[in-house]
Amino acid sequence: MAVTIKDVAKLAGVSPSTVSRVIANHPRISVETSNRVREVMEELGYHPNMMAKSLVSKTTRTIGVVLPRPAEELLLNFFFYELIRGVLAQLTRAGYDLLMAGGSNEQEELETVTRLARSGRVDGLLLLYSRASDPVIHLLRKEKMPFVLLGRSLDYEDVPSVDNDNVQAAYDATKHLIAQGQRRIGFVSGPAKLAMTQDRMAGYTKAITEAGLPFKDGWVVEGEFLLESGYRAMASIMSQPEPPTALVIIDDVVAFGVLKGLTELGYRIPQDVAIVSFNNIALTELTMPPITSVDVGTYQLGYTASQMVLRMIQQVEITNRQIIPHRLVVRESSLRTLSLT
Template sequence: MSVTIKDIAKIAGVSPSTVSRVVSNHPRISQETARKVKAIMDQLGYHPNMMAKSLVSKTTQTIGIVLPRPAEELFLNFFFGELIRGIVTQATRAGYDMLMTTATSDSNELDAISRLVLGRRVDGILLLSSRTSDPIIGFLKQQNFPFVLIGRSDEFPDVLSIDNNNIQAAYDATGHFIAQGHKRIGFISGPPNLVVSQDRLAGYKKALKEANLPFNQEWVLEGDLLQQSGFRAMSFFMSLPDRPTALVIFDDLLAFGVLRGLTELGYDVPQDISIVSFNNIPLSELASTPISSVDIGTYQLGYTASQSLLRVVQDEPLLQNHIIIPHRLIVRESSINPSIRRTDSK
């Protein structure tokens, strides 16, 4: 049995209300009573029961995140760990805890969310990925429940969101190859239902167009977030009679798969084929050929998202509805082809 406010009250010879007011530093409590009650609390090791507190205050000091797919697939990608690192750091600093649950399949993700929301377990929700069409957003809006989206929603443009400018990011990455004189640039995309996949594809197309390079549908493949699909995409590209000389790849883990496959097949990176990818996980620079990658400030993304959510939850004014975290192309060996360079400078 843990010690309650009533126990304290009884011993201190005051009413439970008074004890409650002491813990919440109510102004109309005398110095003396406060001291006496606090002493007893310390002595008995009192800690407020958060469940009771939440029940009446209708607030939980907790934010929720729902991992968008079975966690198993998800955490394989370093990206999410980094995101969560940002979130939990900020939340903790602000005195909030983080409740994490996961959908066991794509279909019951909404169930998982409503368990948290309608069960009043959390004060706000952080959405970790944005799909092109997402019933969850509609649900949360309808419930008028505080949430922040990491990513972007085309369906609901007024939703609070933290994102990168992924169009620009892909534009930069592709432009990096164009500047080197590459004419045949392929693209390995992410899951097609993610907004970020579409944005990066759009940036790729935009760069090609501005450089008057033809867009070749055969040079665009879909991947997921795992190495294997990078490997598969690579195999396909290399089997083409007219294959690209450079690849823009949706994610570092995919790029690792591509790199590995190319090496196994005896191709040289960046000599035979150059690659650049996104997210810049810490190990990109430690690959057999250090991988050029667009750093999207993953940690910052999570940290800022948590910060915005807590602002909303606490009814503080939000400076802007959409925050863009800056990106930066980190050029490493995988995307600098010396031979092409030479051709250029001639």
């Protein structure tokens, strides 16, 4: 005979409605009660019928994740694996499934999100990017679909979002290079339309301006979040009559390309060119030399974004903008003392 929700409630010493709330991860259920009910569910081998629950509650128990385009390039960057790991950890704990979606261009992306928002296939969405004049955000606000943005909206102040203080993070990274005695500091950027790129560029510019250091257009190169992008950037930036002796790089994977390009051009790191990048993925410790990187709390970004969208679905009040702390992890690639050996 199949175990029922009443069986779980009786053994756990709670009401059936409390068991239902535990299954739904209702925020007003205490951790103690939730743990007790879940232990009983496991002991009895009880598995809620999510399909039936969805029909009754008119929910799908599914969250959509809109990937930055193009998605095939996204999967070459380890940052997004760690981000998705954080997303999945929270969704799995809450009994939700994950649906990934995207498009190869802006129009396809908009059409995909329109279908998701209007078809009832998902209860909410996570946007893993933030760029200016994004029609997707306008659509989701119009459709009243719960969604959370990874990053800062450039168009709406009240969009629920999870982000770092990217201006301060880039400022800290640049100040670190300045403290090492660097005076010619360049910036390997991401796509100019992204809020993160604009904010990190602002932090870099603020730091060198405050220090009275030169800003040269030729020391700033725009690219994508790909190893190949960093590699190509070196042919341009190091061909300047007076090339930089230090670089702030938008992303660790891009930094791998920078290392490859600099090495092929005959530069030593950090003796000739010091570098600092962002995200602190695991491989930064394994490069030669290990790369100084700003840890942005990637896992926590994904976990918190998932948590926020679930609370919106449950109509629980949230703080619209949550900032995940960052920290600079100093390794050999930026240490000026090594250039004296």
